[in-house]
Amino acid sequence: MWHHLTANFADLLFSVAEAMDLVDASLADHQMRTAYVCAELARVAGLDFEQTERLAIAALLHDMGALSPEAKMGVHSAKESRLEPHCQRGGQLFREAAWLAPAAAIVDWHHTPMTKHLLAGRGLADFDVLGAQMLCLADHLEVAIRRDTFILHQVDALRAGIHQFAGSLLHADVVALFDQVSGNDCFWLELVARDLGQQLRKRNLLRSVSLDYAATRALAGVFKDMTDFRANFTVTHSAGVAACATGIGAALGLAEQELQQLELAGLLHDIGKLVVPNAIFCKAAPLTPEEFAVIRQHAYCSQHILARVRGFEKVAKWAGQHHERSNGSGYCRGAAQAQLDLGARALGVADVAIAMAERRPYREPHAAATVQRELAAQAGKGWLDAEVVAALADNYPAIAARVNEAQAADATRYRNHYAMIS
Numbered sequence: 001m002w003h004h005l006t007a008n009f010a011d012l013l014f015s016v017a018e019a020m021d022l023v024d025a026s027l028a029d030h031q032m033r034t035a036y037v038c039a040e041l042a043r044v045a046g047l048d049f050e051q052t053e054r055l056a057i058a059a060l061l062h063d064m065g066a067l068s069p070e071a072k073m074g075v076h077s078a079k080e081s082r083l084e085p086h087c088q089r090g091g092q093l094f095r096e097a098a099w100l101a102p103a104a105a106i107v108d109w110h111h112t113p114m115t116k117h118l119l120a121g122r123g124l125a126d127f128d129v130l131g132a133q134m135l136c137l138a139d140h141l142e143v144a145i146r147r148d149t150f151i152l153h154q155v156d157a158l159r160a161g162i163h164q165f166a167g168s169l170l171h172a173d174v175v176a177l178f179d180q181v182s183g184n185d186c187f188w189l190e191l192v193a194r195d196l197g198q199q200l201r202k203r204n205l206l207r208s209v210s211l212d213y214a215a216t217r218a219l220a221g222v223f224k225d226m227t228d229f230r231a232n233f234t235v236t237h238s239a240g241v242a243a244c245a246t247g248i249g250a251a252l253g254l255a256e257q258e259l260q261q262l263e264l265a266g267l268l269h270d271i272g273k274l275v276v277p278n279a280i281f282c283k284a285a286p287l288t289p290e291e292f293a294v295i296r297q298h299a300y301c302s303q304h305i306l307a308r309v310r311g312f313e314k315v316a317k318w319a320g321q322h323h324e325r326s327n328g329s330g331y332c333r334g335a336a337q338a339q340l341d342l343g344a345r346a347l348g349v350a351d352v353a354i355a356m357a358e359r360r361p362y363r364e365p366h367a368a369a370t371v372q373r374e375l376a377a378q379a380g381k382g383w384l385d386a387e388v389v390a391a392l393a394d395n396y397p398a399i400a401a402r403v404n405e406a407q408a409a410d411a412t413r414y415r416n417h418y419a420m421i422s
């Protein structure tokens with residue numbers, strides 16, 4: 001029976017990798033190009049499909065643990081000693097979803113020098129070490145590419161840059177693989193091609209399989225952390241929004257598949273905030289109009305990121321509409337009530353309710369009674385859907401209990417694995 005949600009695994013990973021590449025112009029295509037170099041190294045090394053896939057998964061998301069745009073740019077200029085936290089956080093995030101876990105060790109070690117592996121008694125025969133070394137090479141190469149200079153004019157300098165690491169950061173055998181793949185113009189031209197993402201999607205590096213809801217939910221639970229774990233006051237935001245929106249949806253009689261889609265839209269609604277710098281995301285004061293414009297793009301970005309995942313049609317639509325308002329005064333399209341599905345309207349109410357109940361650096365959390373009063377007031381102004389606001393009010397204790405449970409689980413994960421690493 002086709003009443004359960006599925007999502008395409010390869011689409012989802014490529015889409016999230018592309019989203020990470022939107023963070024800053026200086027990082028344009030970084031994950032994608034790194035994955036391309038890894039795929040080429042895997043090809044000449046004769047890796048099998050399973051190993052190539054593990055390496056590609058690691059490469060596509062390798063900087064996932066560098067949570068903010070500033071951190072992502074920082075890891076490419078920082079000294080070795082400061083690189084550990086994003087490797088540890090990334091590896092830990094990978095371990096939390098079964099479909100990413102096989103690639104976790106490669107992420108842990110993607111900045112670990114070969115000399116350190118040897119001291120620990122590890123060699124290239126261990127695939128995690130070989131994969132991590134390939135990723136390390138690819139990452140260093142990609143970061144060294146100048147975006148303002150024709151690629152074929154940089155080849156000698158880029159190759160010399162990699163050679164200087166042979167025997168220290170990189171195993172000489174991995175550098176030799178690089179010499180094999182990089183000896184022709186095609187490698188370099190393809191590396192900087194504008195449609196590299198499309199080309200890589202076609203290469204079948206990842207299994208193009210439909211994931212079931214449980215697997216998709218696990219991946220979404222990790223991807224949402226890329227935004228939520230950036231500030232200690234947003235840690236449980238998306239978990240709360242998902243629990244609240246589905247609580248409302250259930251009260252209004254949404255079918256099971258739509259509740260699953262709503263849960264995923266709740267978890268991923270703010271994934272577009274990946275592109276918002278920490279200076280604005282974590283600002284300890286209300287935003288200026290210019291800063292708010294930077295924030296506003298996130299609804300568009302969330303939809304843009306999710307829309308390329310087969311199976312996520314509604315998830316993308318609802319996530320993209322979570323700041324629309326019933327009277328057309330919201331963003332990013334100014335869509336009004338008639339164009340908004342119940343899922344989008346429930347998500348919009350849940351987002352306001354959860355945000356009000358959260359602490360912000362410039363205000364304390366609002367009490368439940370204040371939240372409910374404000375929701376009713378916003379319904380009265382034609383911003384929020386009155387039916388949805390009433391459904392939340394009528395079921396408040398039960399929905400609040402769901403929200404608390406979901407938020408407590410994520411707060412614990414955050415405390416155990418992420419807050420301590422800095």
Ligand SMILES: [Fe+2]
Binds near residue numbers: 062
């Ligand atoms: Fe890194």
Ligand SMILES: [Fe+2]
Binds near residue numbers: 269270
């Ligand atoms: Fe949002």
Ligand SMILES: [Fe+2]
Binds near residue numbers: 269
């Ligand atoms: Fe939100």
